[in-house]
Amino acid sequence: xxxxxxxxxxxxxxxxxxxxPRDVFDPAPDGPPRIARQADCxxxxxxxxxxxxxxxYVHPDAGRAQPQDxxxxxxxxxxxEYRRASGWDEWAEDEALRNQHWRMEDVFRRARGA
Amino acid sequence: MTTRLVHxxxxxxxxxxxxxxxxxxxxxxxxxxxxxxxxKGRCGTSGVAAAxxxxxxxxxxxxxxxxxxxxxxxxxxxGLGDAPWMARIIDRTFRTLPGIASHYRYVPDDEGRxxxxxxxxxxYLRALREKALAAGAIVLxxxxxxxxxxxxxxxxxxxxxxxxxxxxxDWVVRAxxxxxxxxxxxxxxxxxxxxxxxxxxxxxxxxxxxxxxGMEFSAFFTVVPAGTTMARTMIYSFARYYDGQGRLLDRxxxxxxxxxxxEALARGPVFCDLSATPEDVRRQLPQIxxxxxxxxxxxxxxxxxxxxxxxxxxxxxxxxxxxxxxxxADAGAGVEGLFVVGDVASREPVTxxxxxxxxxxxxxxxxxxxIAAEAALAxxxxxxRRADTPAEGTGGAGLAQTRGTADAAEIERMVQAEMLSPxxxxxxxxxxxxxxxxxxxxxxxxxxxxxxxxxxHARARRRELAALTATAxxxxxxxxxxxxxxxxxxxxxxxxxxxxxxxxxxxxxxTIWTEIVPAGEQA
Ligand SMILES: Cc1cc2nc3c(=O)[nH]c(=O)nc-3n(C[C@H](O)[C@H](O)[C@H](O)COP(=O)(O)OP(=O)(O)OC[C@H]3O[C@@H](n4cnc5c(N)ncnc54)[C@H](O)[C@@H]3O)c2cc1C
Ligand code: SF4
Ligand code: SF4
Numbered sequence: 001x002x003x004x005x006x007x008x009x010x011x012x013x014x015x016x017x018x019x020x021p022r023d024v025f026d027p028a029p030d031g032p033p034r035i036a037r038q039a040d041c042x043x044x045x046x047x048x049x050x051x052x053x054x055x056x057y058v059h060p061d062a063g064r065a066q067p068q069d070x071x072x073x074x075x076x077x078x079x080x081e082y083r084r085a086s087g088w089d090e091w092a093e094d095e096a097l098r099n100q101h102w103r104m105e106d107v108f109r110r111a112r113g114a
Numbered sequence: 115m116t117t118r119l120v121h122x123x124x125x126x127x128x129x130x131x132x133x134x135x136x137x138x139x140x141x142x143x144x145x146x147x148x149x150x151x152x153x154k155g156r157c158g159t160s161g162v163a164a165a166x167x168x169x170x171x172x173x174x175x176x177x178x179x180x181x182x183x184x185x186x187x188x189x190x191x192x193g194l195g196d197a198p199w200m201a202r203i204i205d206r207t208f209r210t211l212p213g214i215a216s217h218y219r220y221v222p223d224d225e226g227r228x229x230x231x232x233x234x235x236x237x238y239l240r241a242l243r244e245k246a247l248a249a250g251a252i253v254l255x256x257x258x259x260x261x262x263x264x265x266x267x268x269x270x271x272x273x274x275x276x277x278x279x280x281x282x283x284d285w286v287v288r289a290x291x292x293x294x295x296x297x298x299x300x301x302x303x304x305x306x307x308x309x310x311x312x313x314x315x316x317x318x319x320x321x322x323x324x325x326x327x328g329m330e331f332s333a334f335f336t337v338v339p340a341g342t343t344m345a346r347t348m349i350y351s352f353a354r355y356y357d358g359q360g361r362l363l364d365r366x367x368x369x370x371x372x373x374x375x376x377e378a379l380a381r382g383p384v385f386c387d388l389s390a391t392p393e394d395v396r397r398q399l400p401q402i403x404x405x406x407x408x409x410x411x412x413x414x415x416x417x418x419x420x421x422x423x424x425x426x427x428x429x430x431x432x433x434x435x436x437x438x439x440x441x442x443a444d445a446g447a448g449v450e451g452l453f454v455v456g457d458v459a460s461r462e463p464v465t466x467x468x469x470x471x472x473x474x475x476x477x478x479x480x481x482x483x484x485i486a487a488e489a490a491l492a493x494x495x496x497x498x499r500r501a502d503t504p505a506e507g508t509g510g511a512g513l514a515q516t517r518g519t520a521d522a523a524e525i526e527r528m529v530q531a532e533m534l535s536p537x538x539x540x541x542x543x544x545x546x547x548x549x550x551x552x553x554x555x556x557x558x559x560x561x562x563x564x565x566x567x568x569x570x571h572a573r574a575r576r577r578e579l580a581a582l583t584a585t586a587x588x589x590x591x592x593x594x595x596x597x598x599x600x601x602x603x604x605x606x607x608x609x610x611x612x613x614x615x616x617x618x619x620x621x622x623x624x625t626i627w628t629e630i631v632p633a634g635e636q637a
Contacts (some may be wrong), residue, residue, distance in 0.1 A: 017279075018156060018255065018279075019156055019158075019159050020155075020156065020159070021154075021155030021156045021159045021160035021161075021164070021307075021309075021310060022155060022309055022310070023155065023256050023278050023279065023571070037571075040309070042304075042306075042307065042308070042309035042310075042343065043304065043306075043342065043343045044159070044164070044165040044306060044307050044343065045165070045405050045408065046159040046164065046165060046236060049236055050159075059412060060339070060341075060342040060343075060344070060409045060412050060413055061341050061342065062304040062341060062342055062343045063304065063341050064341075078408075078411065078412060081404075081408050081411065082404055082405065082408050085400045085401065085404035085407065085408070086234075086236065086237075086404045087401075096401075097401060098221050098401060099219070099221045099234055099237065099401065100221070100398055100401040100402050101167050101232055101233065101234040101401075101402055101403070102221065102223050102229040102232045103223075103398055103402050104167065104169065104232060104348050104402055104403075105169060105229075105232060107348055107351070107395055107402070108348060108351055110392070110395075111351030111352050112351070
């Protein structure tokens, strides 16, 4: 579930409010959006792709909230990993981060021993 | 308190902006129609394709290849397939999908070829949204539809719903044709991207007079790292599974290929070992499926070194099969002015009794979307929008209708206890199904109505609960009606008997009925 909106990074652009398919966030007049409906979060990680500031952190546990320490997450290097590995925005021209989704069928075929 | 009401007119209304709905919107808008897409979440991130990576059924028009592919799939469909529909979706997908290159950045493979059929979900759905907008479609995000509207002559006149963001309030769209693209129903399991797919379209269609087919093919569970949503299957093709004592589990092949995990999980924890994954695949994984890698990293698991616990996540009709019965070659719902596309429709014509996940479902979503959009457009050209003809709502349960006052969360838990139990679903018997039917019936009679639910969120949630419960009832009734095992439907108490291929048709809202219809005949 979504656990953190990091105020120190957030510009208040509200892109995550619009992008979240479960409408989990509420915009706040001055400041980062609020996680208003955490239990509605479907743990799809997509808000992270749409946050250019890498100010969001979603924990993989879909059933229970797992409160996170903002400073520890900031130091972990985990912020922004999804956007970077996906080659979005400023990573778009990085050869090493090119979309290799097309390999999937080959991997399945190898596993089947075909 | 007065509720804000926004009124729109359109040629074509598309309900649901996932894979199928976007292709429908693009096609209708490019054909010159005024198109409105009403999406519960956000068109571009919502739906099960957005967080996954759909491969599409892809067979070039080379000598004999399509005939062979269809013959193989017809055999797998065990008498329930429809070869002309298969041919239609192969052809449509092949001709249409490369057009997404206007908004999707294809990356060539190691031989420099573009594989048009394999797209990563977040980028694909973002591209579909942008392409729909570029074609002139109007997208209403965060705007769940609650019910269909109907003219006095029985034809569908549009829909009514609520807006969850901005000023909020109600919306009405009057349209000459309506395309339902609300996806399948995963019973609100933790399936990746599946929480908005609560069966709303199934309920709306049945209320409007459509019938369902294949709802018994809803026993489908996928392995995930325990407690997570990450139902991406590729990496598990190298998996070995162990029980709590470190004993290797036997892994049989077949349509229920996670049934052995269900049995093992009923006894205790199950651990997955991915150490057989080749080195190069390990390195490539972050750029094939970035969300798979990040899930492990955040859990502190090295998936190629550590054995990690797994669980099963239910998919219901999503990578199951059943849905609204497609009545004709236009993806019509059998109700004037209403079309069904993607997972809300029964995919028996293209996949029979087995799952269409992996290639067929996405090709079906794309193709049925395009085909329905063209038929919808032709209809509007013939009949006009009829925006001034009076129309009434068709919805009942979970809206204004007076009902019980049971606790909503309790009913949802009860529905899930039936539909998301791998043991109950993989090992169905007359006794377990009858008990489920009785519990679901009493849940249905106790459903709370929306009378006192003030906010748009709360009203949409009431309706979702009604749809979840209704879908569970149709699935259970259909499973009771099919006494033998077939494809995804396994009856542990089946008496082997050679029966002719037949569809189980279901319908009714207050009282559920089922009917056995021999394959090839109309209900
Ligand atoms: C993990 C995973 C991997 C998959 N991989 C493949 C694959 O490789 N190949 C393949 O062929 N298939 C695959 N599938 C299946 C494929 O993704 C689906 O068949 C396809 O997404 C169906 O498209 P759809 O538009 O019908 O449904 P969805 O994409 O689920 O979209 C439905 C939309 O309707 C909206 N909606 C629901 N109710 C309402 C309402 N009341 N009002 C307005 N909007 C509403 C939802 O918010 C959602 O956006 C996969 C599925 C999963 C879960
Ligand atoms: S998208 Fe990121 S920067 Fe923008 S409001 Fe959300 S958290 Fe803040
Ligand atoms: S993980 Fe998905 S559902 Fe949860 S807040 Fe982010 S976008 Fe919304």
